[in-house]
Amino acid sequence: MTVTHAGRRTPKVAKTNSVVKKAVMAVSGIVMVLYLIAHMVGNLKVFTGRESFNSYSEWIRTIGAPALPPQTALTIIRIALIVAVVAHFWAAVSLWRQAKRARPQGYVTKKAVAQSYASRTMRWGGVIVLLFIVYHILDLTTGTVNPDGDSSPYDRLVASFSNPFITAFYVISLLLLGMHLRHGIWSATQTLGQSNRRRERTVNAFALVFSVVLTAGFLIVPFSVLFGLVD
Amino acid sequence: MTASMQSSVGNPAAEKRGMNLTLRIWRQKDPSVKGKMVTYKVTDISPDMSFLEMLDVLNEQLIMQGDDPVAFDHDCREGICGMCGLMINGQAHGPQQTTTCQLHMRSFKDGDSIDIEPWRATAFPVIKDLAVDRRAFDRIIQAGGYISVPTGTAPEAHATPVPKADSDAAFDAATCIGCGACVAACPNASSMLFTAAKVTHLGLLPQGQPERDDRVVNMVAQQDREGFGGCTNIGECSAACPKGISMETISRLNHDLLGALRAGARPKS
Numbered sequence: 001m002t003v004t005h006a007g008r009r010t011p012k013v014a015k016t017n018s019v020v021k022k023a024v025m026a027v028s029g030i031v032m033v034l035y036l037i038a039h040m041v042g043n044l045k046v047f048t049g050r051e052s053f054n055s056y057s058e059w060i061r062t063i064g065a066p067a068l069p070p071q072t073a074l075t076i077i078r079i080a081l082i083v084a085v086v087a088h089f090w091a092a093v094s095l096w097r098q099a100k101r102a103r104p105q106g107y108v109t110k111k112a113v114a115q116s117y118a119s120r121t122m123r124w125g126g127v128i129v130l131l132f133i134v135y136h137i138l139d140l141t142t143g144t145v146n147p148d149g150d151s152s153p154y155d156r157l158v159a160s161f162s163n164p165f166i167t168a169f170y171v172i173s174l175l176l177l178g179m180h181l182r183h184g185i186w187s188a189t190q191t192l193g194q195s196n197r198r199r200e201r202t203v204n205a206f207a208l209v210f211s212v213v214l215t216a217g218f219l220i221v222p223f224s225v226l227f228g229l230v231d
Numbered sequence: 232m233t234a235s236m237q238s239s240v241g242n243p244a245a246e247k248r249g250m251n252l253t254l255r256i257w258r259q260k261d262p263s264v265k266g267k268m269v270t271y272k273v274t275d276i277s278p279d280m281s282f283l284e285m286l287d288v289l290n291e292q293l294i295m296q297g298d299d300p301v302a303f304d305h306d307c308r309e310g311i312c313g314m315c316g317l318m319i320n321g322q323a324h325g326p327q328q329t330t331t332c333q334l335h336m337r338s339f340k341d342g343d344s345i346d347i348e349p350w351r352a353t354a355f356p357v358i359k360d361l362a363v364d365r366r367a368f369d370r371i372i373q374a375g376g377y378i379s380v381p382t383g384t385a386p387e388a389h390a391t392p393v394p395k396a397d398s399d400a401a402f403d404a405a406t407c408i409g410c411g412a413c414v415a416a417c418p419n420a421s422s423m424l425f426t427a428a429k430v431t432h433l434g435l436l437p438q439g440q441p442e443r444d445d446r447v448v449n450m451v452a453q454q455d456r457e458g459f460g461g462c463t464n465i466g467e468c469s470a471a472c473p474k475g476i477s478m479e480t481i482s483r484l485n486h487d488l489l490g491a492l493r494a495g496a497r498p499k500s
Contacts, residue, residue: 017451017498018421018461019488095461099419102353102460108255108268109346111321114470115418122463187464190478193486197479 018098019191021091026188028088033181035081040217046230050154057153089130096123118179119187125176132173139166161225170222178215182207249275250336253344254289256301259357266357268346278337282325283308283315285336286347302360308332310473313408316415317361318348323412323471330410330473350415353458354422367457368409371426374453374499378433379441397435404431406474413468413476419460424468426450427480434487444491451488452498 045056063073112120135145140156143149148159160166185207189195195203224230251274259266273289280288283305290300306314310333319325325334339345349357354367393401407428414422430447433439439446462481469478 017448017455017488019451019485020492022461022485023489095419095463098455099421099460099463102420102458103351104353105351107318107321107348107351108257109318109321109348112467113322113416114466116465119463119465120418183464190464190482191462191485193482193484193489195479195482197477200478 018095021095022187022191024087025091025095026191028084028091029184029188031080031084032088033185035077035084036214040214043218043221046154046157046221047224050152053154053157054152085130085133092123092126116183118183121176121179122183125180129173129177129180132169132177135169136173157221158225158231161222164226167222167226171219174215174218177218178211181211181214185210249277250339250341250343252276252285252339252342255344255346256361257348257357258301258360259349260299261359262356266360268348276336278335280336281308281332282317282319282334282336283332302358302362304362305332311408313410316350316410316412318346318350318415320346323350323415324410324473328471328473328475330408333473350411352411352414352420354420355411355414363411365409365411367454367459368411368422368425370457371422371450371453372429374449375429375433375446376442376449378438380438391437393436401432401435404428404435404476404480407432407472407476408474410473412471412473414459416467416471417460417462418465418467419463421462421468422454422457422459423462423481423484424472424476424478426454427484428476430484430487431480434483443487444494444496447484447487448491448496448498451484 042056042060045053060074061071138144139146139160140153143151143156146156146160147163148155151159161170186195186204189199189203189207221230251272254271254273255268256271257266258269271289271293273285273292276285276288283303286301286303293300303317304314306312308315310330313330315331316324317331319331319334324331326338327334347361349355349361350363350365352363355363355365358364405428407425409425411425413424414420417423430450433446434443464478464481466478469476
């Protein structure tokens with residue numbers, strides 16, 4: 001058969017193969033998930049009172065003191081997280097563009113059969129979560145956009161979550177993060193070649209339970225401030 | 232006769248008068264021109280017809296009117312060759328998990344409107360109307376290369392033991408007929424399920440071991456080169472696959488690929 005294809009551009013040879021990019025996403029995702037577990041557990045210290053919460057924040061900055069200079073552990077964590085975020089974002093954008101090139105002309109009618117809402121919102125949901133992280137750091141870490149910027153970590157937290165609009169933004173972002181993890185954990189297991197027909201149910205059940213618990217653990221803090229349990 | 236009497240009991244209206252359907256079909260003269268959806272009406276369609284027979288009826292009608300018939304791929308019409316494949320109302324091979332030739336008009340109702348489009352992917356350019364060029368799949372297979380088996384007389388059947396579970400899983404993967412429904416259904420137009428089925432099918436058997444690492448890296452490199460998208464493990468492919476190839480094969484491909492790269496295998500350029 002000799003059909004010539006006018007208008008068919010020879011696709012750009014993928015410099016790094018798509019499966020390797022997915023592995024980069026999976027591993028960087030796992031790094032961020034491990035951090036999220038520690039972050040959520042740390043947040044719950046808010047229920048032990050202002051003193052305890054502020055001293056926990058101080059402890060993170062002085063781990064290993066006096067042998068190590070201040071912020072050693074924190075700096076290592078921050079570098080690891082920045083590398084993870086950049087790698088995750090690079091792989092996502094690269095695969096997103098590859099997918100766009102792979103189907104420039106869409107269907108007039110397309111019916112989704114198997115995809116979940118979580119899997120459908122990975123890309124834009126991920127972008128929103130990234131913007132949220134930027135805002136979140138400016139709000140509670142640096143205090144730049146915090147209503148009570150110069151105060152202690154505890155007071156900054158209470159100041160932010162006393163505002164229902166800020167709380168609403170946190171809630172929406174955390175729910176998106178939860179869905180991102182729901183599909184992400186399953187997808188990472190597949191990408192790293194650790195899933196099979198027997199494990200599929202377990203992996204999916206774990207992904208769901210883990211995401212719900214983590215999201216609930218994060219959400220309990222802003223809601224407690226909003227309803228006056230923490231002030 | 233018996234069959235028609237039985238069906239008249241179950242569905243008297245359909246027996247007296249076939250279904251009338253509105254078809255919206257993608258028409259495109261050749262790859263260089265822009266295509267569009269064109270509406271046709273077909274009448275008196277029997278529910279026992281296959282989807283392709285319904286299109287044959289339409290084409291006879293078009294030929295009688297002096298119009299160009301709709302081009303679509305088909306060969307065996309018994310669900311084993313993988314030649315047919317249409318996007319029917321937004322689903323690869325239509326509402327049943329089978330091939331287009333094995334989809335029957337009883338899956339539709341009188342008065343239905345049916346949208347029919349070709350597979351959409353950069354790697355599957357439209358040749359004409361509903362026919363696409365799927366040679367990208369052949370090139371992925373070619374990139375996989377050979378397996379080291381001696382030619383000549385058939386070996387003694389018990390010479391190479393294969394565990395039952397492995398042979399079953401390998402056969403499940405080998406049922407892939409390369410129709411391309413996985414690519415068509417995938418939101419990323421990824422060929423991952425196809426390549427994974429091929430990698431699994433040989434990778435599970437002792438005969439596939441010597442070239443296992445090279446095969447997976449070369450096949451994945453070729454599918455990227457063809458312009459398919461990446462896999463996001465959404466599962467539309469497996470749900471559309473007429474042979475029900477499972478997502479497990481994709482995990483196995485990933486496992487083999489990452490292992491092969493660690494072991495130093497690199498794709499041929």
